[in-house]
Amino acid sequence: MKYSQATDYALHAMLYLVAEAPDKPVSVQLLAEKLGVSQTYLSKMLTKLVKAGLIHSVSGANGGYKLKRNQDDISFLDVIQAIEGTTSLFECSFHHDSACLIQQVVADAEQQMMHTLKNKKIADLVPHIPKP
Amino acid sequence: MKYSQATDYALHAMLYLVAEAPDKPVSVQLLAEKLGVSQTYLSKMLTKLVKAGLIHSVSGANGGYKLKRNQDDISFLDVIQAIEGTTSLFECSFHHDSACLIQQVVADAEQQMMHTLKNKKIADLVPHIPKP
DNA sequence: TCATTCGTAGACTTATCGTATCTATAATAT
DNA sequence: ATATTATAGATACGATAAGTCTACGAATGA
Ligand code: SF4
Ligand code: SF4
Numbered sequence: 001m002k003y004s005q006a007t008d009y010a011l012h013a014m015l016y017l018v019a020e021a022p023d024k025p026v027s028v029q030l031l032a033e034k035l036g037v038s039q040t041y042l043s044k045m046l047t048k049l050v051k052a053g054l055i056h057s058v059s060g061a062n063g064g065y066k067l068k069r070n071q072d073d074i075s076f077l078d079v080i081q082a083i084e085g086t087t088s089l090f091e092c093s094f095h096h097d098s099a100c101l102i103q104q105v106v107a108d109a110e111q112q113m114m115h116t117l118k119n120k121k122i123a124d125l126v127p128h129i130p131k132p
Numbered sequence: 133m134k135y136s137q138a139t140d141y142a143l144h145a146m147l148y149l150v151a152e153a154p155d156k157p158v159s160v161q162l163l164a165e166k167l168g169v170s171q172t173y174l175s176k177m178l179t180k181l182v183k184a185g186l187i188h189s190v191s192g193a194n195g196g197y198k199l200k201r202n203q204d205d206i207s208f209l210d211v212i213q214a215i216e217g218t219t220s221l222f223e224c225s226f227h228h229d230s231a232c233l234i235q236q237v238v239a240d241a242e243q244q245m246m247h248t249l250k251n252k253k254i255a256d257l258v259p260h261i262p263k264p
Numbered sequence: 265t266c267a268t269t270c271g272t273a274g275a276c277t278t279a280t281c282g283t284a285t286c287t288a289t290a291a292t293a294t
Numbered sequence: 295a296t297a298t299t300a301t302a303g304a305t306a307c308g309a310t311a312a313g314t315c316t317a318c319g320a321a322t323g324a
Contacts, residue, residue, distance in 0.1 A: 003133055003222050003238070004282060011234055027299070036226075041284055047301065060292025061298040076237055090135050094168075101257040102143055105208055106135070106249070113245035117238070125233040136311065159270070173313055179272065192321025193269040 007083045009035055010045045011122075014079050017055065018071045019126045025057075025064030045083060052082035077117035139215045141167055142177045143254075146211050149187065150203045151258045157189075157196030177215060184214035209249035 013031050020026070028046060032039040046065055049055045056068040067074070090106040145163050152158070160178060164171040178197055181187045188200040199206070222238040 001133060001135055001216050001221070002219070005225065006282080008222070008225055015234065025299095029299085038284070040286075043300070044284095044302095050300090057300060058292080059290075059298090059300050062293065063291085063299045065300090076241075084133050087134070089133070090140070093137065093140055102147065105252050105257070109208070109245045109248035109252075112248045113241045116241035116244045120237050120241075125237070138311080157270095161270085170313070172315075175271070176273095176313095182271090189271060190321080191269090191271050191319075193323070195270050195321070197271090 003080065003084060006045050007080055009037055009042060010049060010079050010083045011076070013042065013046065014049070014054070014074065014122050015125070017065065017067055018074070018122045021067055021071060023066075024062070025066045027064035030064075048082050049079070052078065054078055054082060071123045072121055074122050075118045076120045076122065077114055079122065080117060135212065135216060138177050139212055141169055141174060142181060142211050142215045143208070145174065145178065146181070146186070146206065146254050147257070149197065149199055150206070150254045153199055153203060155198075156194070157198040159196040163197075180214050181211070184210065186210055186214060203255045204253055206254050207250045208252045208254065209246055211254065212249060 012035055016031060016034060017026065028039050028043045031046075032042045035042065046055065046057070050057050050065070053068060054074055055065045057063070057065050088107055089110045090103060092100060092103050144167055148163060148166060149158065160171050160175045163178075164174045167174065178187065178189075182189050182197070185200060186206055187197045189195070189197050220239055221242045222235060224232060224235050
């Protein structure tokens with residue numbers, strides 16, 4: 001069980017947007033080049049981020065993507081859930097109890113993780129970006 | 133991103149073993165019937181649990197599986213890791229920094245979850261098993 | 265000893281999902 | 295208008311999960 005590689009791309013793209021966040025939108029072409037991934041594929045993830053309300057897209061010449069919200073509001077959880085979805089980590093196959101304990105234990109644990117990811121903002125690590 | 137269904141089966145099998153834990157080993161045939169899954173498939177998971185040192189197998193007539201450790205020592209994390217493996221939730225594609233922050237944030241969050249799963253023992257919810 | 269019962273292991277098939285590409289379309293700046 | 299850029303859908307490919315089948319080995323008991 002792993003996060004998809006798409007999440008990896010999305011996190012890096014967001015980090016770039018937050019770090020270099022100018023007024024000008026940055027094109028998927030530039031981002032894709034930085035990340036070493038194809039434009040068309042990366043655009044799928046960016047579109048998901050748009051639909052999640054994290055970034056804003058501008059069509060046409062000199063268009064691209066820029067942040068929508070205040071950058072300090074964007075957490076790791078936001079990005080991850082935008083890509084991976086919000087379905088819970090564990091779903092039992094039988095459902096014979098509405099308040100089942102196995103499910104509840106795993107859900108609890110997942111909540112712990114989500115809490116940490118929610119409190120960590122992308123902007124938090126801008127000062128520490130490693131050199132590519 | 134979800135836990136595999138195999139984890140679901142393994143957790144239920146363990147719960148059954150802990151709850152009904154007699155001296156006599158319980159056969160995969162019985163377990164498979166209880167869980168509504170084929171014997172051969174379930175046996176794969178049980179074999180993983182054996183290799184992880186959680187249960188003990190007895191060959192031959194009247195054989196089967198029984199707990200190895202003290203049942204109070206068996207945590208959710210033990211079972212989950214036996215099935216899913218122990219590779220971390222997130223691995224970046226570039227690795228240009230040995231102490232990368234993106235990776236570290238996610239790893240931290242995962243640790244939170246693992247901590248919760250480690251403190252929760254299978255035996256904890258024996259008193260609350262729902263009726264199938 | 266021999267047949268029966270039961271776990272182990274590997275090869276194998278099938279289904280599902282992540283990864284990736286291509287193409288057509290809509291929106292916008294110059 | 296034309297070039298530029300995001301969006302959407304179809305499609306193909308590959309990896310992994312899910313599940314089956316069969317042969318083998320170990321223990322029991324008759
Ligand atoms: S015991 Fe809980 S997790 Fe298992 S099948 Fe029933 S409701 Fe689902
Ligand atoms: S920034 Fe961190 S997570 Fe991203 S590629 Fe570099 S080391 Fe990996």
